[in-house]
Amino acid sequence: MRTLINVIAEKEFIHIIRDKRTLALLFLLPLFQVIIFGYAVSVDLKHIATVVLNRDGRYLSRELVRSFINSTYFDIKYYVLERKLAEDLIAKGKVKVIIEIPQDFTRRILRNEPAQINICIDGTDPNPAQTALNTASAICQSFGTKIVVNRIRFTSLVDLRPRVYYNPGLKNSNFMIPGIIGVLLQILIPILTAVTIVREKEKGTLEILITTPVKRYEIILGKLIPYVVIAFIDVVLVLTLGSILFQVKIVGSTVLLLILSFFFLCGSLGLGLFISSISQNQYQAFQMIVPLFPLSVILSGFIFPREGMPAILYGIGYIVPLTYFLKVLRGIILKGIGIETLYTEVIVLAIYTVFCITLSIVTFKKKIQ
Template sequence: MKRFSWARYWSVVKKEVIQIRRDRPSLAIALAMPLMMLFLFGYAVNTDVNDIKTVVWDQSASPYSRELAANLENTRVFQVVAHVGGYAQIEAMLDDGSADVALVIPPDYARKRDRGEPAAVQMLIDGSDPNIARTALSNAQLIVQNRAVTLVQERMEKEGMGRFEPSIELDARVLFNPNMESIVFNIPGLIGLIMQNVTMILTAFSLVREKERGTMEQLIVTPIRPLELLLGKITPYVCIGFFSFCLVLLLGSWWFGVPVKGSVPLLIALSVLFLVTTLTLGIFISTVSRTQLQAMQIAFAFILPSVLLSGFMFPRETMPLVIQWLGGIVPLTYFLEILRGIFLKGVDLSALWQDTLGMAVFFLLFLTVAMLRFRKKIE
């Protein structure tokens, strides 16, 4: 059995580099697409809800009612866009989307406030977007509850009963992302998603391109072994992918202000492992495809489930157990844990060894299967 030859390996690498240099559109896509996708998704994928369009029907028209509306708007969660005079206008604005929330203050609101009686206000919420609806409801409840506690405290002080002290207090501290900004959570995930998509698509066409151009016959008559050919084809794309990774990493940290709290060398090392894993996956796709169209279809058929199952958009803990298992066969699942662990928590390899091992297993698995499927002969 022939041993691995570095000379044959480097010959494949040189051949692939020449081919990439001649295919300038693909090279431009490999370098420009990550930046474009980072800007696009970085601003588009945002789960923070601010400036919820709110209309107010103030039937009380008193300083108290204006104060309540101002309390909502001062949170910057609500934005008062109009004052209306009835339910018909509220319904029309909720129907056409010009308002998401309506605050209805009854005529007796000020009178009940003066008498110290319970005063009820109504909030109508458009529930077609659950994220906006939940944010509006929770924030409105907090504002009203806080205002109610303040009123009780003022009344007790006026009556000489002393200061109101709540029986239970919550001392909460938010770690790793104190401001709870979604962009801090999304940017590391976007880096992994972008690198997977770009590198996998590029290499998915590699062997298929050889078949369509008729150059596979030249490889068949050479003594190159499958491992030498596959690794030789992957190597140039590792360099391209690593350069693209450095670009999006710098852009994510500088432009979007998401610093790396952990070890940068560890992040780079594990990112290289992820790159070779996705590149090997692309090579595997090219071994099971007969045309570049088939390779593209298979690649995109893998991309969408990886977005949904990896935890990029939705928490995996809320998914059914079977779906969580399916997510476990997606390499991006492990890389997202690594990215967010190093970016946000600053953890080291002792906390990430399981995810690192998972990626290494997938790399060896994809490489082995691709080698077994590759045959140096024309079917």
């Protein structure tokens, strides 16, 4: 009995070793997950991109800014002289926080009067927003008790006036609902496309269809159109349920949202078609799709803020298409911004879509010829 078991086990080991894709999945995927989850998933958010509008410009106001920098929770990316410039930066997603120091900040402290500063926070992602709010409050409170000018100690209240943009209640649903749309189009649609076409190849129905007078591009379009319809139904369903159940309203243009969703959907369909073209069976298709989950869900900022990631993983996140599409979704739905602000993300997504469609059509045509 043991001999037969050993023979079968040995045969299975040989089969696994010869299957390079399975071997890579068994050993590389755990390593990949440890690195991604260990480094990218962080609840201690630091290095929040910040812009400073210092109308005072004197010593004490500069010391306050330095206190924010020394905390390591705030990375001062920009110094501006006009509030509109600061608000444009937060609308574009280049910063998460605006620190505004009024002209009379130093004068009021030297008079032992409460000195006010304003802090505006991008609330589209509640986690870094809450961290920024709590940390800024602690910094201001500590700064007010440690002011020394010409060896004279001043104790003054630094009155922090916070304002949360786009999501004043810091509701997680406002953050998650747009992200669900992106994940559906990035993950679900390629899976459905790849697995369905590969299953037809396994059954031989695709080869039968090829022998008919139907042209190659007609086969491709005919296969993809149902998934376009399904995807748009999913998008509308998520938006409707988000509005009814969680009061997540679309602040920007619904038409622009649907148009850009369509372009991103085309790229996802192209990705699914490409995977189906190079896969021999459904198992291989799943092997190729599995790595998309941690990459898309974690590195894109769908759940975990990208600000808490190491620089390497933060940079890798820029090659994930969902990273840009999430900015489009949250920008239109929560911020109400238009294509004039999102042009960088739109260009990147257009390149992704054209690349995936071209690659998929070329490989799929070669496969069915």
